[in-house]
Amino acid sequence: MNVLLVEDEERIAAFMAKGxxxxxxxxxxxxxxxxxxxxxxxxxxxxxxxxxxLGLPDIDGLEVLRRIRAYGxxxxxxxxxxRSGVADQLRxxxxxxxxxxxxxxxxxxxxxxxxxxxxxxxx
Amino acid sequence: MSQPGGWPTRARVLIAAVIxxxxxxxxxxxxxxxxxxxxxxxxxxxxxxxxxxxxxxxLELPYRSEKVTFSISDAIWTAGLFLVPPSxxxxxxxxxxxxxxxxxxxxxxxxxxxAGQFLIGINVALVLxxxxxxxxxxxxxxxxxxxxxxAGFQVVNMTLMAGVISAIEREPFWSVALVQTRVLHxxxxxxxxxxxxxxxxxxxxxxxxxxxxxxxxxxAYRGWLRSVEERDAMRxxxxxxxxxxxxxxxxxxxxxxxxxxxxxLAVSLNGMLARLEGAFERERLFIRETSHELRTPITIxxxxxxxxxxxxxxTELKETVDLVVDELDRMARIVEDMNTLARMEDxxxxxxxxxxxxxxxxxxxxxxALLADGRLRVARSTSGLQVTADAQxxxxxxxxxxxxAVQHTPEGxxxxxxxxxxxxxxxxxxxxYGGGVPAGSEDAVFQPFCTGTSTRPGNGLGLAIVSGxxxxxxxxxxxxxxxxxxxxxxxxxxR
Numbered sequence: 001m002n003v004l005l006v007e008d009e010e011r012i013a014a015f016m017a018k019g020x021x022x023x024x025x026x027x028x029x030x031x032x033x034x035x036x037x038x039x040x041x042x043x044x045x046x047x048x049x050x051x052x053x054l055g056l057p058d059i060d061g062l063e064v065l066r067r068i069r070a071y072g073x074x075x076x077x078x079x080x081x082x083r084s085g086v087a088d089q090l091r092x093x094x095x096x097x098x099x100x101x102x103x104x105x106x107x108x109x110x111x112x113x114x115x116x117x118x119x120x121x122x123x
Numbered sequence: 124m125s126q127p128g129g130w131p132t133r134a135r136v137l138i139a140a141v142i143x144x145x146x147x148x149x150x151x152x153x154x155x156x157x158x159x160x161x162x163x164x165x166x167x168x169x170x171x172x173x174x175x176x177x178x179x180x181x182l183e184l185p186y187r188s189e190k191v192t193f194s195i196s197d198a199i200w201t202a203g204l205f206l207v208p209p210s211x212x213x214x215x216x217x218x219x220x221x222x223x224x225x226x227x228x229x230x231x232x233x234x235x236x237x238a239g240q241f242l243i244g245i246n247v248a249l250v251l252x253x254x255x256x257x258x259x260x261x262x263x264x265x266x267x268x269x270x271x272x273x274a275g276f277q278v279v280n281m282t283l284m285a286g287v288i289s290a291i292e293r294e295p296f297w298s299v300a301l302v303q304t305r306v307l308h309x310x311x312x313x314x315x316x317x318x319x320x321x322x323x324x325x326x327x328x329x330x331x332x333x334x335x336x337x338x339x340x341x342x343a344y345r346g347w348l349r350s351v352e353e354r355d356a357m358r359x360x361x362x363x364x365x366x367x368x369x370x371x372x373x374x375x376x377x378x379x380x381x382x383x384x385x386x387x388l389a390v391s392l393n394g395m396l397a398r399l400e401g402a403f404e405r406e407r408l409f410i411r412e413t414s415h416e417l418r419t420p421i422t423i424x425x426x427x428x429x430x431x432x433x434x435x436x437x438t439e440l441k442e443t444v445d446l447v448v449d450e451l452d453r454m455a456r457i458v459e460d461m462n463t464l465a466r467m468e469d470x471x472x473x474x475x476x477x478x479x480x481x482x483x484x485x486x487x488x489x490x491x492a493l494l495a496d497g498r499l500r501v502a503r504s505t506s507g508l509q510v511t512a513d514a515q516x517x518x519x520x521x522x523x524x525x526x527x528a529v530q531h532t533p534e535g536x537x538x539x540x541x542x543x544x545x546x547x548x549x550x551x552x553x554x555x556y557g558g559g560v561p562a563g564s565e566d567a568v569f570q571p572f573c574t575g576t577s578t579r580p581g582n583g584l585g586l587a588i589v590s591g592x593x594x595x596x597x598x599x600x601x602x603x604x605x606x607x608x609x610x611x612x613x614x615x616x617x618r
Binding site for chain 1: 415418419421422423425426427429430446450
């Protein structure tokens with residue numbers, strides 16, 4: 001799959017990208033929210049899925065999601081965050097995320113989430 | 124009473140019956156009333172006036188949503204048994220109660236009920252009194268007769284009142300009926316009534332003198348009732364406090380109506396509860412933020428170790444080990460800072476000594492020289508003055524301020540450290556030219572783990588520690604923000 005990884009913590013982005021590539025995915029890493037919105041809102045966006053951190057330096061990950069949904073993007077999203085609160089999970093669920101993984105998580109969980117997406121194509 | 128609309132049928136029927144029976148007893152007295160002499164009429168008017176005045180000096184004992192009332196009226200009935208014809212007593216009683224109670228802000232149904240139950244009671248008393256042959260007040264048998272008659276009056280009153288209250292409050296009859304003040308009420312009014320009647324017979328001009336012991340009794344009785352109310356209010360506060368501490372119901376005490384001392388206590392206890400709640404909330408927030416903050420290094424360690432090959436080459440192994448050790452160091456720093464922060468707020472943990480301000484500032488400059496890389500300028504103008512503070516803590520606070528400035532501002536920009544003497548305090552300032560903090564976040568930057576940007580170094584506890592050290596010294600820490608230009612972080616400690 002063509003994965004856009006939005007994660008500001010370089011060391012986290014590094015192992016996640018490494019793990020995803022080992023899982024035969026193509027990965028592009030962006031460290032801030034606004035450039036991610038730009039990349040996902042493009043009409044010829046090539047990303048099959050966005051793996052999104054919530055605590056980004058410029059705008060919140062949920063705001064990234066809200067904006068791309070407003071642009072009409074239905075790209076599947078998987079949240080990876082240290083925020084485990086119910087309010088965030090509810091809000092993410094309202095914005096139609098496919099999965100919500102709380103850090104720290106086994107990389108196999110993320111790979112399994114991606115595998116599920118390929119099994120059930122998004123509408 | 125609570126709203127009549129919500130009363131159970133049992134209470135409504137009882138109230139209606141009491142009012143009806145009371146009215147019927149009065150109707151039976153009509154032939155006697157028709158035969159009244161002018162003296163009877165005058166006696167009746169006098170009784171009405173006395174009873175109405177007596178009703179105005181009622182004492183009330185709150186009982187749940189109800190109030191049990193006490194008055195001197197029973198003494199007037201007692202004297203009336205000896206001195207006036209039964210029809211005059213019954214009529215004077217009901218008119219006096221109506222006049223006295225209608226001026227009170229009470230529901231009409233309550234006044235009517237009271238008049239009804241008094242009429243029933245006085246008729247029972249009159250029957251009992253006549254059973255003794257209606258003896259004279261000069262005859263001790265008359266006192267016994269009056270005692271029995273007024274006991275009957277009391278029993279009727281207590282039964283009817285407790286019946287209604289227990290029906291409205293849906294409580295067992297006896298728990299309401301056994302309010303312990305009844306016996307005192309009966310004995311007191313009986314004695315006053317008998318003495319009043321004796322005085323009237325012996326020397327009517329001396330009757331007004333009775334007002335003096337009456338007033339004293341009234342005051343003593345009122346004081347006692349208030350102490351009972353106060354005690355009950357305190358007990359309720361204690362019960363509520365017990366409920367709050369066991370985690371049930373609300374988190375604040377109800378303010379007892381009318382109880383000045385208990386109210387004051389409840390208000391101050393509520394203030395304490397609010398402060399404790401704030402402290403618990405801050406602690407919860409701190410724990411949540413800390414666990415959130417620790418997730419990042421744990422995630423990094425876990426992720427990199429998970430991806431380590433089973434037979435890694437030397438370079439990959441070294442990189443991973445270095446990275447994990449570095450992240451473990453970050454966790455250790457967070458834990459150490461948390462520990463520092465927890466101890467920092469306690470003024471008792473301070474070791475205050477006299478420190479030379481110049482020496483302190485020079486020490487901070489020396490300890491941050493490497494980090495500041497030539498960007499720190501120190502202004503010394505205190506000419507050997509002293510500050511009383513915990514040297515180690517104050518140094519740590521100033522180092523944190525300098526570190527914060529250096530780490531959050533562009534390389535090459537200046538950071539200035541200076542100490543100024545003010546009338547009541549010492550003020551230490553660290554000024555930078557890094558553009559300032561976002562407007563509106565001036566207070567938030569002193570909260571634990573408030574980072575402003577997640578790409579900055581440090582772990583977000585440095586300024587919280589500064590604030591804690593300032594507070595432990597009885598001072599405070601703050602920030603003069605100059606958005607677009609820079610910020611001056613300051614710490615004040617009392618002189």
